[in-house]
Structures are given as C-alpha cells and as structure tokens.
Amino acid sequence: MSEINFRNFWYIICRSDELNNDKVLGKVILDEWIALFRDEDGSPVAIQDRCIHRNSQLSKGWVKDGKLQCPYHGWTFDREGKLVNIPSEGNNQKKVGNRCAKKYKTIEQDDFIFICLEENPELGLSPHKMPHYKEKGWETVSLFNTFNNNVLNCAENYIDVPHTVFVHDKIFRVALDEEINTSVTRKDGSVTIDYKGETDNLGWFSWFLNPKKEEIVHIDHYHMPNITSVQYIMGNKEFWITSQCIPINDKLTYVYTNLTYKFGIFGKLAKPIVKYQGQSVIDQDIVALDNQMKVIEKYGTDFSNATADVVHVLIESIYNAIKSGKDPRTLPELTRDIKFWV
Secondary structure, eight states: OOOOOGGGSEEEEEEGGGOOTTOOEEEEETTEEEEEEEOTTSOEEEEESSOTTTOOOGGGSEEETTEEEOTTTOOEEOTTSBEEEOGGGTTOOGGGTTOBOOEEEEEEETTEEEEESSOOTTTOOOOOOOTTTTOTTOEEEEEEEEESSOHHHHHHHHTOSTTHHHHTBTTTBOOOOOEEEEEEEEETTEEEEEEESOOSOSGGGHHHHOTTOOOOEEEEEEETTTEEEEEEEETTEEEEEEEEEEEEETTEEEEEEEEEEEOGGGTTTTHHHHHHHHHHHHHHHHHHHHHHHHHHHHHOOOOOOOGGGHHHHHHHHHHHHHHTTOOGGGSOOEEEEEEEEO
16 A cells, blocks of 8 residues: 555535635645535535636635636636636637646535545545434534644644643543543554443433433544544433544644534523533643643753553554554554542
8 A cells, every 4th residue: 555644634624605606716735725615406515726827826816717816817627626718818828738737626515625635545534424413303504713833732632631620620621630540442543442331421411411420421532634523422411522523734633523412302402501511521632732742842842641542652552553554554553541539
C-alpha cells in the first residue's frame, strides 16, 4: 500500500444549509484554500481557491448557472474544475483548451458536506456516519465551535473522563473519588473505551437521565484521525455525542458536534436543555484547550502520563502512524484493563 497522509481522510467542510445554489464559500482544510459551490444539479463542488489565470481567489467570485466565475478577469470553471470560458476571447474560445483548476472530491451526507483533499483508493475510506441521525424516535442537536488547538488535543479532550470533574465540576460530573474500571482497546484504526460500574455521576442532569441509578453503559470511541463518539445507555434512554474535529491548521480546529438522543416522549421538549448543557460543557473545554495551546507554544509537548492516559497513548499511536505514512489499521490489536478514580 502507498504511503498515507491526513489529506486522505474525509472532513466536514460545512453544513449543507450553508451552501446555497448561487453562493460560493471560501474554506480552509489542512491549510488548503478551497472554493466551494453547487453545480447546475445542486451537487457540491470543491476546487482549489486559486484561479489558474492570475492567481485570484475564486471564492471572491460568483456562481452563474452552476459554474464558478473568477472576480478578476471572469474566467469560468464547471463542476469538474474545467475552464469553460475566457470572456476576453469573445466568441473565439479556442484558447480555452483543456485547462483545469484543481478539484477535490465531495460527498453530501447527514446534512453536512464532506471533502477529501487527496483520495487514496487503496484505503477505501468514506465519511463517518452520524449515529442514529434522523432515525425514528431520535432527536439531534447540532453545535459548531472553534478551538485554538490542534485536532489531536481536541479529539483526546472529548473522550478524556478525568478532566470532567475539574473543568466541568457539577455541570457534567462531580468529584466523588469513585473507582472506575475500564477496558481500552486499539483495533482497526480506532480506540474503544468501555467503562464499568458508572451509575449517576453525570452532574445535575443525572436526576433525569438515570433516576433509578441503574448501571450505565458508557462506551467512548475514537476513529482515525479526528472523530470521537461517546455513547451512554441509561435504561430506556440513550445519548450519543459525536464530534468531528476539522484541522484548519496546526493551531486551529473547527468542531462539529451532534448530540443525538432517545428520551421517549420527552425528546423534543428536552432539546433546549440538551443544547444548553452541551454548549456549556464545550465552552469550558474551549477555555481549557486554548490555555493548553499557549503552554505548548512556549514549552512544547513534553507530556507526562498517568494510568488513565493509556487512552491518550493509544490514540496518539494511531495519529503518529498516519503522520509517518503508515496505515494505523496494521497496528496490532491491543487491550488494556485499567482503573482510575473520579
């Protein structure tokens, strides 16, 4: 298999409703400038945000009949990125030739538009499916946030339990010094963390989520290289927190989070509470991760680990494999049973 890199993966570039038929958006993924528009059939098209004529940004231009026109000299590109018109040539368009702008593959799914900057067919990758999105009996609250930190630290934070009793004290968890037994498995480019024995330490929302204090099924998932999905099952209630961390550059990450839940007859009524609770937790994470990046910029990433940080170590082994051009799915399957206190 050829070497892989972070450009081979699928990333959310925007929500579907952000991209109107007559609109062009300028976006950045992995420091790559992208012009995004819809063609005459309404399908999303992504090309490099650079006119091949005189290097003007195409995202400053216009969409006409599903084609993108540069604002500088009007050169026009179709859904394949092919140059189809040079206005200064008038009716004599022989010089258009076979010139093309660089095009990227896109997929529209789950009300998001995804982009792959450099498709690698050998990997067989596709965009991550949001769990239970728009399924009967399920509701979803979608959130968008900006973090001044890198993708790896953001993804690790979303499935880091020990920080919750300090950063999210009372709003999410309370420090009870409870023993938590956990099984952590690395397999096929993912890390799965299965927590045992949790009952009611979910902050002030516990009275609703688990009033009988039944044992909670709590499983966290990390999927290479940028996705986390947290699953809670509490009796007949179920709650998923799926976050896709989008690498804008090494110090800036956009995060699209879907809070998807099944609360029975309380589903629609719970939406404002779920949104408020979810955003409140994320707001606290933003502060913590902004501060972490400030320290990293000054002192580097010389981390020191505790027992619970096995989760981080295994995630980083996957991330570092991609960084070195290797497919993390070839790493040996590994399981560690650990215990820590929260």
